[in-house]
Amino acid sequence: MSHTILVWSVTFSQGCLALAMVLAALRMSRGPRAQDRVLALDTLYACSMLMMMVFGIRTGKDLYFEASLVIGMLGFVATVALAKFLMRGEVIE
Amino acid sequence: MSMMDHAKDLPAWAAIAVSAFLVIGSVLTLIGAIGFARLPTFYERIHAPTLGTSWGTGGIVMASMIFFTVLGTRLVVHEILVGIFVTVTTPVTLMLLARAALHRDRAEGNPQVPAEAPVEPPADEGLPAPGE
Numbered sequence: 001m002s003h004t005i006l007v008w009s010v011t012f013s014q015g016c017l018a019l020a021m022v023l024a025a026l027r028m029s030r031g032p033r034a035q036d037r038v039l040a041l042d043t044l045y046a047c048s049m050l051m052m053m054v055f056g057i058r059t060g061k062d063l064y065f066e067a068s069l070v071i072g073m074l075g076f077v078a079t080v081a082l083a084k085f086l087m088r089g090e091v092i093e
Numbered sequence: 094m095s096m097m098d099h100a101k102d103l104p105a106w107a108a109i110a111v112s113a114f115l116v117i118g119s120v121l122t123l124i125g126a127i128g129f130a131r132l133p134t135f136y137e138r139i140h141a142p143t144l145g146t147s148w149g150t151g152g153i154v155m156a157s158m159i160f161f162t163v164l165g166t167r168l169v170v171h172e173i174l175v176g177i178f179v180t181v182t183t184p185v186t187l188m189l190l191a192r193a194a195l196h197r198d199r200a201e202g203n204p205q206v207p208a209e210a211p212v213e214p215p216a217d218e219g220l221p222a223p224g225e
Contacts, residue, residue, distance in 0.1 A: 001105075002103075002104075002105035003097070003103070005109060006103065006108040006111060007096050009112035009115050009116050012115075012119070013116060013119035016120055016122065017119050017123070019123055020126035020127075021126075023127060024126055024129065024130075024142075033194075033197075036138065039129070039135075039139060039142065039190060040129070042190075043142040046145050046146050046149075046150070047122060047126070049150075049175070053157050053172075054115065054153060057111070058096075060164070065171060069174065069175055072175060072179060072182075073178070076182040079189075080189060082190075083189035083190040083192075083193045084189065084193075086193035086194070087189070087192065087193040087196055
């Protein structure tokens with residue numbers, strides 16, 4: 001019984017995160033300005049990081065945790081670089 | 094159900110705790126994404142996804158920690174790393190992004206954003222008077 005609850009909640013959680021990623025992608029394609037698109041990319045990174053973690057629970061492997069850590073770090077660097085680009089017009093000064 | 098056979102011997106309390114944290118985290122992330130898609134201006138929209146990076150991440154990290162700790166009968170604290178990392182980096186990135194957006198709006202003369210605060214003229218008490 002508790003196992004069924006766990007399986008269904010993992011599935012539900014993946015569905016919610018997938019829907020969140022779809023909404024972020026929608027905003028990225030529609031977003032009126034560049035900062036909206038950068039923020040949408042940041043949201044996509046965060047959602048995919050959480051999705052990897054739920055995949056890890058689903059499969060029971062540690063591998064997905066490493067993937068989510070890498071995605072989180074890449075998202076931070078990408079968003080900082082893009083914000084700096086919006087501010088100055090160039091990334092490396 | 095044949096899915097997730099590796100979790101068959103998870104005790105009931107752990108399975109229910111993991112399920113609760115998973116549902117809380119993912120639903121909060123979804124609410125944040127809905128707000129991000131629906132709010133009208135950028136400065137309102139920038140608040141919404143933080144729901145996913147604060148409690149969304151917290152809930153899912155907590156679920157993963159409970160799951161692997163109980164299942165592997167060893168303490169798994171690597172997930173705290175992700176939690177700390179996201180907590181530290183999200184304010185930095187969003188503040189940089191908001192400042193960049195404000196800079197762009199001011200450079201275009203957008204009347205929707207407040208103007209830059211006037212710079213105080215420097216006090217000239219340390220300088221010698223021009224007549225001396």
